[in-house]
């Protein structure tokens with residue numbers, strides 16, 4: 196039995212490891228790029244996904260190359276604290292929240308896939324361009340850009356984990372077009388700078404027009420500096436356009452840092468961090484419309500291919516990891532690939548659709564918009580701006596929506612536990 200995975204990103208590699216852990220070993224990851232390189236900047240993996248990576252035996256390796264986030268604080272444009280909450284272990288989760296460079300996370304996953312499934316389990320220079328159903332499963336067509344060739348391969352099923360511009364999604368639902376843009380531009384990068392606050396804090400600061408997200412992703416080096424992730428966003432200039440959402444479009448910090456001059460506080464100077472950048476990229480804030488279905492017979496979608504979201508609340512990598520684990524559990528327990536894919540979709544699609552809608556309303560970051568709307572000049576007591584339990588409720592509701600509140604994570608049944616009993620290995 197052969198399963199193909201289109202895309203060797205966070206979701207695709209986790210799917211390969213999860214299938215292997217379920218005893219399904221004839222799995223190949225088809226990756227478009229000629230070589231997996233440590234691309235991207237920072238992301239956060241929430242405790243519900245860290246639990247899954249721990250069950251795959253990867254937590255010690257990941258802990259070495261990440262920071263266990265201690266708290267998350269939301270601030271207004273004047274640097275006044277709106278809301279701070281403990282995260283991960285500090286919040287009572289049995290697993291930490293990890294702030295990590297995407298390239299390091301991908302490298303840990305790719306190394307584990309090659310160790311466990313064999314050196315040829317990830318096939319690079321293989322861009323999936325088409326898939327059709329056959330009597331025994333699927334026939335996948337791929338282009339090999341470097342080799343300049345095209346090939347086809349048959350399998351029992353195809354998992355589309357090929358990201359926000361998924362070719363598999365485009366085959367399943369032709370005519371969708373490029374990911375819709377909400378008019379915000381995001382500049383993101385990394386910098387080696389001294390830590391701020393207690394060295395484990397994640398900060399989101401700004402107003403209704405512009406904001407910054409900053410957090411450390413490494414322990415201090417011999418000079419006391421940490422690898423800091425930063426991202427800043429604001430509305431695009433009139434007439435600005437992006438031909439395509441390219442994660443790797445480099446940009447000079449001086450071309451945009453002036454827009455964020457007001458985010459210089461005595462406890463964190465965002466423009467100074469940006470000016471120290473070792474890398475900086477520009478990206479439009481795009482997502483995908485929720486789909487009515489992800490699974491079509493022996494083809495399904497996971498991660499960004501299924502439900503790309505705005506980066507509000509750290510759900511991109513997190514939910515792709517959970518998708519991969521749930522999908523593998525269903526494949527292990529159903530005798531038919533199509534049945535397993537349908538069961539996975541039934542478990543995950545409603546949850547992710549609600550999350551996609553929530554991130555379009557800014558998710559938990561809405562507190563920054565509300566603080567600006569109600570007290571643009573700042574406040575002397577945040578409780579006068581947010582009476583009652585409004586702040587607690589916004590935070591707790593989003594955590595429940597994403598399945599990462601401590602109670603759910605700590606007592607969670609194994610993914611796919613609702614699946615039937617018929618084993619397929």
Ligand SMILES: Cc1cc2nc3c(=O)[nH]c(=O)nc-3n(C[C@H](O)[C@H](O)[C@H](O)COP(=O)(O)OP(=O)(O)OC[C@H]3O[C@@H](n4cnc5c(N)ncnc54)[C@H](O)[C@@H]3O)c2cc1C
Nearest residue numbers: 202204205206227235236322323357358442498499511512
């Ligand atoms: C280069 C890059 C940089 C990123 N940087 C950041 C970041 O800094 N911060 C952040 O929060 N998120 C970043 N992301 C997105 C983030 O990884 C995802 O939102 C999240 O991890 C969900 O993972 P995924 O596996 O669904 O998609 P991704 O991690 O995007 O992985 C998709 C994979 O599929 C491959 N692929 C694409 N098309 C095909 C095809 N037709 N056939 C075969 N393979 C294909 C891609 O090369 C990629 O390896 C980045 C993604 C990429 C690809």
